[in-house]
Amino acid sequence: MKKLINNAEDVTLEQLKGFGLAHPEIEVHFDPNYVAVAGGVQNRVAVVSGGGAGHEPLHGGYVGMGMLDAACPGQTFTSPTPDQMYEAGKAVNGGKGILQIIKNYTGDVLNFRMAADLLRDEGIEVRNVVIDDDVALKDSLYTAGRRGLGTTVIAEKVCGAASQEGYDLNQLAALCKKVNIHGKSMGMALTPCTTPQNGTPSFELADDEMEIGIGIHGEPGTERMPIKSADEITEILATRILEDGAYTRELTEWDPEKGDWVDVEVKDITFQSGDEAIAIVNSMGATPISELYTVYAKLAEVAEKHGVKIVRKLVGHYITSLEMAGVSITLVKADEEILRLYDAPVNTPALRWGV
Amino acid sequence: MSDTTNSEAAVSAAAIRLWLQKSADVLAEKRAYLTELDSPIGDADHGNNMDRGFKAVVATLSDKEDVGAVLKAVAMTLISKVGGASGPLYGTFFLDAGKPFAGKAELEPADLVTMFEDGIAGVKKRGRAEPGMKTMLDAQIPAAEALKAAVAEGKSAVEALKAAAEAAEEGMKATIPMQAQRGRASYLGERSIDHQDPGATSSYLIIRALADAVAETSQ
Numbered sequence: 001m002k003k004l005i006n007n008a009e010d011v012t013l014e015q016l017k018g019f020g021l022a023h024p025e026i027e028v029h030f031d032p033n034y035v036a037v038a039g040g041v042q043n044r045v046a047v048v049s050g051g052g053a054g055h056e057p058l059h060g061g062y063v064g065m066g067m068l069d070a071a072c073p074g075q076t077f078t079s080p081t082p083d084q085m086y087e088a089g090k091a092v093n094g095g096k097g098i099l100q101i102i103k104n105y106t107g108d109v110l111n112f113r114m115a116a117d118l119l120r121d122e123g124i125e126v127r128n129v130v131i132d133d134d135v136a137l138k139d140s141l142y143t144a145g146r147r148g149l150g151t152t153v154i155a156e157k158v159c160g161a162a163s164q165e166g167y168d169l170n171q172l173a174a175l176c177k178k179v180n181i182h183g184k185s186m187g188m189a190l191t192p193c194t195t196p197q198n199g200t201p202s203f204e205l206a207d208d209e210m211e212i213g214i215g216i217h218g219e220p221g222t223e224r225m226p227i228k229s230a231d232e233i234t235e236i237l238a239t240r241i242l243e244d245g246a247y248t249r250e251l252t253e254w255d256p257e258k259g260d261w262v263d264v265e266v267k268d269i270t271f272q273s274g275d276e277a278i279a280i281v282n283s284m285g286a287t288p289i290s291e292l293y294t295v296y297a298k299l300a301e302v303a304e305k306h307g308v309k310i311v312r313k314l315v316g317h318y319i320t321s322l323e324m325a326g327v328s329i330t331l332v333k334a335d336e337e338i339l340r341l342y343d344a345p346v347n348t349p350a351l352r353w354g355v
Numbered sequence: 356m357s358d359t360t361n362s363e364a365a366v367s368a369a370a371i372r373l374w375l376q377k378s379a380d381v382l383a384e385k386r387a388y389l390t391e392l393d394s395p396i397g398d399a400d401h402g403n404n405m406d407r408g409f410k411a412v413v414a415t416l417s418d419k420e421d422v423g424a425v426l427k428a429v430a431m432t433l434i435s436k437v438g439g440a441s442g443p444l445y446g447t448f449f450l451d452a453g454k455p456f457a458g459k460a461e462l463e464p465a466d467l468v469t470m471f472e473d474g475i476a477g478v479k480k481r482g483r484a485e486p487g488m489k490t491m492l493d494a495q496i497p498a499a500e501a502l503k504a505a506v507a508e509g510k511s512a513v514e515a516l517k518a519a520a521e522a523a524e525e526g527m528k529a530t531i532p533m534q535a536q537r538g539r540a541s542y543l544g545e546r547s548i549d550h551q552d553p554g555a556t557s558s559y560l561i562i563r564a565l566a567d568a569v570a571e572t573s574q
Contacts, residue, residue, distance in 0.1 A: 032435070052438075074438050074439075075400070075403075075404075075407075076400075077398050077399075077400060078398075078400050078404060078438040078439045079438050079439055079440075079442075080438065081434060081435045081436065081437070081438050082434055082435070082443070083435040106439075106440040106482070106537065106538045106539065107438065107439035107440040107441075107442070107443075110440055110442075110443040110444065110481060110482070111438070111443055113443075114434065114443050114446075137542060143535075143536065143541035143542055143544075144536075144537055144538055144539070144541045144542070147542065195399065197400065197403050198390060198394075198399050198400075198403070200394075202398070202399055203394070203395070215539075215542065217398040217539065218398060218399070219397065219398055219539060219543075220395075220543065220546070222542065222543070222544065252483075
């Protein structure tokens with residue numbers, strides 16, 4: 001393992017210190033760890049997310065005006081703990097409640113759910129919306145369901161803007177759920193990655209092999225196959241996304257009427273000819289932007305063949321897996337509301353426009 | 356202890372504290388092993404997380420004689436230090452396991468059964484899991500069943516926990532051919548088969564530590 005670290009046990013803490021020094025407009029808190037907009041939130045819904053470290057710029061890089069109000073970083077690839085989300089929530093609560101945006105990983109879901117229970121005990125209204133956009137996984141009957149990938153970034157952007165516009169908690173939760181069912185992603189890996197704590201690669205892959213259908217935690221994908229050209233890889237990922245059916249599953253959410261957690265059936269959209277979409281071509285960490293442009297060129301072609309028009313795009317490092325080489329593609333079907341909120345000004349370390 | 360009567364089989368708060376100390380010791384010792392088990396089917400952090408959590412647990416152990424309070428402190432520490440899915444799941448286990456024993460300084464064998472059953476019910480609810488899904492429950496449930504059967508036969512706490520640890524070990528091994536249906540391993544589908552579940556393994560180690568601690572303090 002070759003990494004720019006001091007002590008493997010301290011990486012998250014040291015990275016967080018550096019983040020705070022580099023971005024003094026964002027407050028970094030320790031023990032428990034969270035980052036939050038300075039001065040908290042007044043008179044609007046607070047938007048909070050979080051997850052393991054190692055996915056930078058997700059989520060700390062998205063804290064700022066027009067996006068997240070707070071983010072809770074866990075240890076590398078390990079979900080944060082409820083005390084972090086509890087303190088972060090209390091710090092940014094502006095009296096209108098908290099929307100938690102959670103990627104569908106068992107640990108993240110369980111910890112955020114416990115945190116929501118703790119905040120609710122304090123009289124703070126909380127809704128949590130789970131993002132599960134990974135089309136590599138076929139069903140949720142025998143798995144923990146589809147994982148959360150790039151749609152998370154769009155959900156955070158759009159919901160942050162909606163909070164600024166004055167959406168209330170119910171409207172914001174409904175919007176976040178809409179973005180989730182409009183978004184589909186799929187990723188692939190050319191190389192594994194190494195967490196500083198373990199020091200060895202997360203899986204072994206021969207030089208002429210690749211993993212298709214990966215998540216963001218260095219885990220192997222759903223399929224291993226001989227490596228193909230950039231165009232062939234892009235075609236596999238994009239086609240799976242564009243031809244993915246209307247995925248139906250049950251997601252657990254808080255029901256304020258019943259005062260309990262309930263399972264709600266959720267059904268995805270399918271892409272149709274004539275749709276407009278926001279696209280992300282995302283590096284898993286080590287893949288350079290130059291190669292991402294090769295992927296974007298093919299993605300635009302495949303989307304056009306399906307009649308889907310890409311109206312906004314992000315090409316770069318948005319939701320990574322340490323130094324893994326590879327790419328993930330996200331397409332979010334856009335409507336007037338999603339596009340308006342996507343275009344709204346944002347000022348964060350990793351996403352900035354309109355300011 | 357060679358006798359098998361119930362009367363001398365009560366489990367003291369000191370034995371519970373020794374259990375947690377022994378758990379921390381074995382999890383530190385097996386840290387790399389647990390992470391290695393977690394590597395092909397999970398995200399290779401189980402050993403690190405459990406070691407970090409139980410190190411923190413040991414730091415909170417005082418000479419408290421209230422078993423319920425000890426278990427609650429363990430739960431809150433695990434919830435805030437472990438992270439991942441294991442934090443809330445083990446946290447819930449200890450939280451629910453300890454609830455009936457607030458203010459109690461020792462546990463009878465029947466109390467041990469209640470402790471396991473309540474803890475397991477909490478894990479099932481929190482994780483929305485059932486046996487056979489390749490999770491920690493696959494070690495915990497057989498252990499609880501063996502414990503209950505042994506206690507019903509009038510075995511001592513030492514002997515009943517020995518049976519529980521053996522059943523947990525069997526249950527842990529039985530996860531090898533299972534296809535995972537919960538947690539990150541479930542994403543691998545059939546590729547999760549032929550791997551021993553890390554959560555079932557840490558559960559076995561913790562149950563074995565309990566059996567060892569009670570045997571040691573009963574001598």
